[in-house]
Amino acid sequence: MGDFLKRLFEGAGGDQQASANDVPKDPFSTNLDDNGKRLEELFLFPLNDALKFRELTTQSGQRVKVLFVTGAADTDKISDYVIKPLLNSETEGKQGLTDEIMNHVLTISGTEKISDFQAAVLKLINGNTVILIDGEKEGIAVETAGFESRQVAEPTREIVIKGPKNAFVESNDINHSLIRRQVKDHRLVSETAMVGVESPQKISILYLDHIVDRELVKKVKDEIDQIDKAAILTLSELEELLEERPYSLIPSTLSTERPDRAASFLNEGHVVLLMDNSPDALIAPVTFWALFHTAEDQFLRWAYGNFARIIRTIALFLALLMPAIYVAVVTFHPELIPTDLLLAIAASRERVPFPTLLELLLMEITFEILREAGIRVPAPLGSTIGIVGALILGQAAVQANLVSPLLVVVIAITGLASFAIPDIGLSVMTRIIRFIFIAAAFFMGFVGIALAATAMLAYAASLKSFGVPFFAPLSPHMPSSRDLFLRPILKKQWLRPLSMRPRDAIRAKPKGRSGS
Amino acid sequence: MIKVSDGEIGSREFFAILYVMMAIRVTDSTPNLLHESGLTASWMIPLISGVALIGPVLLLFRLVKKYETGLIEITFELTGPFFGRLIAFLIFLSVFSSLSLNSRNYADIVITMYYPESSVLWILAVLILGAALYIAHRGLEAIGRTALLVVPLFIVTSVCLVFSTTNEMNYLFLFPIAGSGVTEVAKGGIGYSSLYADVIIAGVLASQVRTFNAYRKASVWGLWVSIGKMAIFLAVYVMVFDFHAVRNIAFPYHHLTRMSMVGTIANRMEAVYLAFWYAGAALHFAAYLYISAFLLGKVIGYKPFKQLLFPVAGTAVVLGMVPENYLEGGPLRMALLYSSSGMFLLLPVVLWGLDRMRKREKK
Numbered sequence: 001m002g003d004f005l006k007r008l009f010e011g012a013g014g015d016q017q018a019s020a021n022d023v024p025k026d027p028f029s030t031n032l033d034d035n036g037k038r039l040e041e042l043f044l045f046p047l048n049d050a051l052k053f054r055e056l057t058t059q060s061g062q063r064v065k066v067l068f069v070t071g072a073a074d075t076d077k078i079s080d081y082v083i084k085p086l087l088n089s090e091t092e093g094k095q096g097l098t099d100e101i102m103n104h105v106l107t108i109s110g111t112e113k114i115s116d117f118q119a120a121v122l123k124l125i126n127g128n129t130v131i132l133i134d135g136e137k138e139g140i141a142v143e144t145a146g147f148e149s150r151q152v153a154e155p156t157r158e159i160v161i162k163g164p165k166n167a168f169v170e171s172n173d174i175n176h177s178l179i180r181r182q183v184k185d186h187r188l189v190s191e192t193a194m195v196g197v198e199s200p201q202k203i204s205i206l207y208l209d210h211i212v213d214r215e216l217v218k219k220v221k222d223e224i225d226q227i228d229k230a231a232i233l234t235l236s237e238l239e240e241l242l243e244e245r246p247y248s249l250i251p252s253t254l255s256t257e258r259p260d261r262a263a264s265f266l267n268e269g270h271v272v273l274l275m276d277n278s279p280d281a282l283i284a285p286v287t288f289w290a291l292f293h294t295a296e297d298q299f300l301r302w303a304y305g306n307f308a309r310i311i312r313t314i315a316l317f318l319a320l321l322m323p324a325i326y327v328a329v330v331t332f333h334p335e336l337i338p339t340d341l342l343l344a345i346a347a348s349r350e351r352v353p354f355p356t357l358l359e360l361l362l363m364e365i366t367f368e369i370l371r372e373a374g375i376r377v378p379a380p381l382g383s384t385i386g387i388v389g390a391l392i393l394g395q396a397a398v399q400a401n402l403v404s405p406l407l408v409v410v411i412a413i414t415g416l417a418s419f420a421i422p423d424i425g426l427s428v429m430t431r432i433i434r435f436i437f438i439a440a441a442f443f444m445g446f447v448g449i450a451l452a453a454t455a456m457l458a459y460a461a462s463l464k465s466f467g468v469p470f471f472a473p474l475s476p477h478m479p480s481s482r483d484l485f486l487r488p489i490l491k492k493q494w495l496r497p498l499s500m501r502p503r504d505a506i507r508a509k510p511k512g513r514s515g516s
Numbered sequence: 517m518i519k520v521s522d523g524e525i526g527s528r529e530f531f532a533i534l535y536v537m538m539a540i541r542v543t544d545s546t547p548n549l550l551h552e553s554g555l556t557a558s559w560m561i562p563l564i565s566g567v568a569l570i571g572p573v574l575l576l577f578r579l580v581k582k583y584e585t586g587l588i589e590i591t592f593e594l595t596g597p598f599f600g601r602l603i604a605f606l607i608f609l610s611v612f613s614s615l616s617l618n619s620r621n622y623a624d625i626v627i628t629m630y631y632p633e634s635s636v637l638w639i640l641a642v643l644i645l646g647a648a649l650y651i652a653h654r655g656l657e658a659i660g661r662t663a664l665l666v667v668p669l670f671i672v673t674s675v676c677l678v679f680s681t682t683n684e685m686n687y688l689f690l691f692p693i694a695g696s697g698v699t700e701v702a703k704g705g706i707g708y709s710s711l712y713a714d715v716i717i718a719g720v721l722a723s724q725v726r727t728f729n730a731y732r733k734a735s736v737w738g739l740w741v742s743i744g745k746m747a748i749f750l751a752v753y754v755m756v757f758d759f760h761a762v763r764n765i766a767f768p769y770h771h772l773t774r775m776s777m778v779g780t781i782a783n784r785m786e787a788v789y790l791a792f793w794y795a796g797a798a799l800h801f802a803a804y805l806y807i808s809a810f811l812l813g814k815v816i817g818y819k820p821f822k823q824l825l826f827p828v829a830g831t832a833v834v835l836g837m838v839p840e841n842y843l844e845g846g847p848l849r850m851a852l853l854y855s856s857s858g859m860f861l862l863l864p865v866v867l868w869g870l871d872r873m874r875k876r877e878k879k
Contacts, residue, residue, distance in 0.1 A: 332631070333787035444634075444642065446787050447626060450794040451647040457665060458651040458802075462658035469657075475664040476657070477528040 023118040032134035036065055039130075042121055043069075051124070058089045062097070063134035072127035074146020081108040082129055082142055098138045101131070110143030122200070147276075149174060155257045157424065163299035167257040172204060172276040175259070179206065179272070179281075182263035193221060195238065198230040203238065204274040206262075211269045213501040219466055220271050220284055235278035242284065244465070249432055251425035252465035254286040261295045269502040285466035287499070289474075289484055291423040292316070297487060306486045313485055315420035319430045322414045323360055324437035324449050326407070330356050332445030348404040357442045359403050363411045364438070366393065368431070371415070472499030479505075527730035529660030530721070532667040534738025536799040537714040539670070541742075542749040543769040543793050544621050545842075546711060547762075549850060550750060553704035556759045557695025559751040564705025565712055566743040572864040573715060573739065577732050579867055580722045587719035588814050591863075594870040601815050603863070608811035610710075610856040611717060612832065615804040617849050619644050620836035622797050628842070629770045630790055640833050643794075648801035649829045652809070653822060656724055659806060663799050673792045674745060678752055680776040680785070685755040695759075706861075710853050711746075713860035715739045717807060766842070769793075805829055 023042060028035050036053065043051035053067040064086055068078060089105040102111050114120055115138045120130050127145030152174060155167035168175045176190065191205040203224060207217055220242075227241045235255060243252045256262055262272050262281040273282040283290065292312070297305040329336050330345065337345065352359060370389040377385050394412075398405050414434070421427040433456065440448035463470040473480035480497035482488055496502040525533075550558040576587070583590045588607075592600035623639040631639070651659060695701055715735050725731040753768040756775065765771050773789040808828050813821025839845045 329787070335784040336787045338783075444639075445631070446791040447630070447639070447794045448642075450791040451642060451798050454662065454666070454795045454798040455647045455650045458654050458658045458662040461661035461665060462654040469661065471661060471665060475529070475661040476526055477664065 023121050025116045025118045027116050028120075028132070028137055028139060030135050030137055032063055032065055032132055035132050035139075036067075038117060039067060039120060039124075042117065043124075054083065056083065056087060058086055060090050064101075065132040065134075066129060067124065067132070068129040068144065069124050069127070072125060072147060073129055073144045074127075077108070077144045077146060078129050078142075082106060082131065082144070086131075097133055098136050098140060101133065102140055106140070106142060108142050108144070112141045112143075114139050114141050125199075126202075145173075147171065152178065158256060158258050158261070158295060158422065160294070160296040160299060163295055164258070164260045166259060168259060168262075168274075168279045168281060170277050170279050172202065172274055175274050175281065176204065176206075178259035179262055179266070179274075182259055183208070183266055188266070191221075193224045195224060195227050196229060196231045201232055201276060206266065206272040206274065208266050208269070210504050211267065211496065211502045212271060213269060213503065216269075216285070216466055216501070217271060220273075233277060235273065235275045235280060235282045238273070238275065239282055242282075245463070248463070249429045250460055250463055250470065251291070251423075251429070252284070252286060252463070254283040254290050254423065254425070255280040256283060257281075258295055264295075264298070265290070267507075268496050269500040285464075285468040285500075287465070287468060288460070288471050291426040293483075294422045298490070302487070302489045309486055312420055312422070315417040316426075316430065318417035319414055319421060319427075320434055321437055321449065322410055322417065323364060323434060324441035326410045327356055327360060327438055328441040328445040328449055331442070345404070345406055348406050351401045352404050353401065357438070359407055360411075360438065363397075363403050363407055364414075364435070366397075367411050367415050468499055473497045523655075523657060524724050524726045525657060525660040525721075526726050527734040529657075529664050530718070530725050530731065530734035531738050531741075532663035533660050533721075533803050534715060534718055534734060535667050535670070535741060536663045536796055537718065537803050538712055538738065538742035539745045540793075540796050540800045541711055542746050543767075543796075544618065544625065545767065545846065545849075546746075547750055547753055547768050548766070548846075549853070550704065550708060550746075551753070551759065551762050551768075553696065553707075554701050554750075555695040556690055556692060556754055557701050558704075558754065558759075559690075559747045560695070560701050561705045561708060562711070562743045562746040562750070564702055565709035566739065568706045568709045568861065569712055569715065569739065572861050573735065575864040575868040576716055576719050577735070579864065579871060580719060580731065581728050582871070584723075584728070586721060586723040587716070588811065589723065590867060592814075594867055594874070604811055605815045606859060607717060607720070607863075608808060608815060610852065610859065611804060611811060612808045612828065613835075613848075613852055614856075615801060615808055616832040616835040617845050617852065618804075619801060619832060620839060620845055621842065621849075623836070624842040624845075625767050625770060626790075626794075629767060630787075637833075637837060640836055643798060644801055644805070644829050644833050644836075647798035648805050649825055651798060651802035652805040652825050652829075655822075656721065656806060659799065659802050663803075666795055666799065670792060670796055673789060674749075677773060677776055677789060678748065680778060681752070681756055681772055683777075684775055685752065686758075687755055689755050689758045690751060707854050707857055710857035710860050712739060712743060713856060716860045716864065720807060720810060805832075808832075 026038075036055075040051065045051060050069050050071070051067060052070055053065055055063065055065050057063055066078065066082060066086070068075075085105045085107050086101070089101070098113060102113070112123075114123060114130070119141070120139060123141040124130055127143075127147060129142045129144045131140040131142065133139070149171040150169055152166045152169055154165045158167075166178060168178060180188065185208060187209040189205075189207055189209045193203045193205060194200045195203055205217070205220060205224075223242050224238075227238070229241065232238055232241070239253050239255060240246055245252065256265075257280045259281075262283065265283045266272055270283050270285065273284070275282075292309075294308075294312075297309055299305070300308065330349075334342060349356075354362070370385075370393075373385060373389070374382065394408050397403050398408060418427055418430055421430060436456070437449055437452055440452035442448075444451070460470050461475060469476055472478055474484050476499075478497060478499040479495060480499065481493040481495045483493060483497075487493070494507045496505050496507060498505055547558070550561045554561045579590050580587070583593065588600070588604050591603050594600075595603065619640055620636070622643065623636045626639050627634060627636055651662065715738060718735070718738075722728075722731050725734070749769070753762050753772065756772060757765060757768065762768055770786065770789075773786040774784070776785045776789065777783045778785060805825055805828060809821050809824040812824050812828060813819065818824065839848070
């Protein structure tokens with residue numbers, strides 16, 4: 001009765017299969033056939049042809065079963081390094097057969113002993129090969145994962161002209177090696193956590209042990225532990241689940257596809273998360289500066305990098321405020337415009353029947369549609385759409401007196417400026433906030449813009465990502481290398497931002513010349 | 517080890533809060549009051565106020581250092597719960613009435629100078645209930661951090677404003693140097709010292725500043741930077757408009773922004789200054805609202821004082837609507853400033869005296 005009620009309330013159907021984590025931790029039996037049968041059942045054998053097994057007998061007549069999942073394991077590896085040595089092995093009459101095979105027969109690097117079905121299933125679905133030996137209570141899991149993966153390629157989102165040009169790929173191992181190649185430090189810790197109740201996925205938590213704040217690592221791990229979802233396929237999903245404020249416009253983690261960026265964050269005491277299937281790394285915590293900086297700022301010479309940053313700051317403000325300022329100036333503060341320009345604007349708006357706000361929204365929304373369409377358009381059509389969208393639509397809209405030519409310029413500058421913002425989160429946030437500013441400007445001109453800006457700034461400044469304030473170390477002020485709106489020369493960047501609470505705040509302190 | 521987010525603010529944030537509380541007074545009708553009593557020497561009045569405040573501020577520092585807590589807790593400790601509450605209530609009254617009167621004043625400035633067709637209530641409500649209430653609701657950390665982000669911009673715009681009007685200045689307008697007479701100026705300086713009493717009021721937040729040294733440093737800097745700014749601007753007003761005219765100009769700052777020019781292309785820049793000024797106003801009122809609610813919470817013994825923000829803000833807007841026009845508010849402000857000057861100058865002295873007496877009793 002109790003069981004029935006339990007099933008009724010938990011909604012578990014009678015023929016439902018247990019997920020990998022729910023597989024009972026039953027130990028193997030000594031009978032090889034029983035063990036094989038049990039695993040077959042767990043993998044729904046006749047129905048599901050994923051589980052492959054090969055039964056073989058060693059030179060000394062010992063029966064051995066080799067099991068693996070197609071698609072997950074590399075069959076060449078299995079035949080060369082598992083089956084071949086097993087077939088040639090002499091194991092008769094020896095004690096501790098499992099150890100003997102592990103230590104003297106298999107010619108593959110990663111092996112592990114397993115003793116229950118849950119471990120066996122977990123190993124199998126992760127591409128390992130499981131070897132069961134007749135008469136032994138333990139099996140061997142061999143690392144033969146051979147998931148298909150593409151080659152390391154150039155980044156697509158965070159492009160630089162000067163600097164390393166490799167990007168993360170969908171394979172966790174390759175991503176690890178890309179980071180290890182950058183951070184050659186024995187204190188680079190890589191912890192593993194599992195997420196997903198139904199189909200568990202490995203997440204690697206990377207940090208530099210001598211720098212990172214221990215509490216931060218604990219916080220990140222706690223957050224990951226609390227995730228209670230059936231399946232998490234990519235880091236982007238994890239990102240949202242980790243966030244403290246999923247509804248907020250401001251991101252609290254950053255995803256980068258550049259190993260060099262991930263490495264530089266590690267060096268500042270951030271935590272980096274990697275996951276199979278995700279061609280990026282998740283960085284936590286994140287500040288405004290992390291979203292605003294690009295990798296190239298540090299690669300370029302001091303003056304060039306800072307020039308880029310100044311331009312980007314201007315672009316950020318233009319992208320946020322340009323249309324709002326246009327509305328405010330045209331409707332509330334026309335005296336701000338030099339007289340000649342004012343007359344020109346009035347002349348160009350003369351034939352437009354709509355109020356400024358409507359005209360602006362029409363154009364803004366068209367531009368947003370263009371942008372959204374541009375992402376989905378198949379590549380061969382891209383240039384055509386660009387021409388239709390930008391040239392024909394803009395030209396025709398002006399000629400049809402739907403919008404004034406000046407407004408097309410305003411929208412074009414705003415659009416261009418928003419492309420100069422490096423991070424996708426920051427860029428989308430700017431685009432959304434722009435509409436709030438337009439509304440504020442429409443109601444109260446510059447007063448509206450000022451009040452909206454202050455309120456939003458207060459919101460952003462009060463936010464914390466894993467305990468680190470969004471504008472730290474500028475506000476609240478903390479000692480740092482002042483790598484904020486501008487960057488100092490590399491020699492002067494010897495202090496890690498204390499807002500990250502690094503255990504070791506000082507990078508190599510400069511000796512002698514201060515670089516001036 | 518520095519804790520990043522422990523609800524406390526550092527010296528720079530506290531300085532920024534003091535700056536938005538005090539320095540913004542150059543933009544409202546405060547200069548008129550000072551011009552009235554100091555004439556050409558009005559720029560000396562803030563300096564004299566500063567001198568008058570040195571004693572009380574130093575005594576306050578001693579008390580804060582000794583008790584390691586905020587002004588209100590010290591008052592409760594030294595005067596007992598009844599008088600503690602009474603004093604807290606008096607401070608609340610002065611902060612709150614200044615909030616209410618000033619907010620009306622600011623709304624009036626916007627209506628008169630920029631948006632003649634809007635209604636006062638609309639501007640007031642958006643400013644106080646919209647922006648300031650929201651910012652104050654995010655907490656003291658948010659006020660401090662936001663202020664720290666924007667205060668450098670305010671300082672830059674002030675410097676720009678002074679430099680872009682240098683063409684209009686005539687330093688001879690500053691003479692006679694003693695203005696209305698030495699005694700008049702000194703009297704004005706002491707009488708209006710409550711314009712900078714914010715440095716004592718902000719003592720109620722002392723327990724939320726990370727260290728005593730940070731508190732002291734920020735208070736000293738906040739005080740002299742605000743006083744310096746006021747003195748410079750008063751001198752600039754006199755130099756630009758001459759003292760006869762400046763007494764009849766309702767809002768000298770906003771007239772000054774109309775004279776600000778950048779080359780020959782942009783010769784009407786006032787809207788830009790308007791934006792920065794109003795951002796500052798939002799923060800100014802946010803700080804005032806926060807302190808009002810904090811004090812009211814202490815008076816009625818209500819711990820979650822943030823819930824008082826909304827009623828306080830609403831009452832401020834309603835009371836701000838009471839005067840028929842801007843001129844009615846003027847005498848009220850003057851009365852408020854004079855009466856609270858005495859209170860704020862004396863409060864630290866009285867507390868310090870009580871502290872001494874207690875010490876002697878113990879011996």
